[in-house]
Amino acid sequence: MDGAAPRGLGEIGLTNFAPYLMNRIMGRYNAGFREELAGLGLTTPKARALAVLSVVEAPLVGELAVYTVTEQSTLSRALDQLQAEALIRREADASDSRAVRIVITDAGRAVFADLWPHMHDAQERMFRGIPAAERQAFTATLQKMLVNIRKHEI
Template identity: 30%
Template sequence: MSDKYMDNKELGLILSRTYLAFKRAATRQMSSFGLTPEQFSVLSELSKTEGVSQKRLAELTERDQTTVGKILDKLIKKELVSRSADPSDRRAVRLIITRKGLDLHAQIWPELEQLENQTYKGLKESEVESFIHILNKMYDNLS
């Protein structure tokens, strides 16, 4: 790390710069699979919480419903996600990851783990755990 970064203690800049660098690397990895990081995050959440509403999915991914709707339209067109009627409320729609979506998620996940490992290179496991804990605490403080 160069000295110019050591003097900068502006949290917003540090977080933004790091996020953008990580997102660029993730975008490069996912482009070969035909997905964006935003699409993958929605797909990943659906792999854990199948049958959720669009509203709940927006909450889980920290996005507005309109943005999630646009992402879902693209994932549905790619046959990675489907919409189905909620059996308990015909007006409600449930989102379900398809077999194709699950298979693609399983292909991409190991590559993202490699990217995370690259990101944490040179850090001890305890430092990574502390870092994640601190970031979550900061998020809670702002939420």
């Protein structure tokens, strides 16, 4: 910055303020996706947990909360439900018996296999009409932004 006072939001405009745009996009994405999840018998926290567990092997509960961007209390309730449905299991950490790792079961992987096409289609709708190069550049920018603001190393 050149030392001048930052321009006000009224000068910039909401549609040029990235956090506003990101919130609008994710709010709309989540609202539309919740309807699809309900049809699959899932909630957003349960779907996020299954998605992460399909690619991250046996994270600690706290790590899973970070990956799923879910409050730990909300995640805990979702994990209770997923465990009751035999879609995940909790295991004591090998090096710290007080720590709990979350493992997706074969049944959980099957539910995620049904969920994935919905997630993929929702992302494709968001990127409709956007060329592949722009999409890749946007994703790379988001990854850099996440590094800039993250509080956790994951």
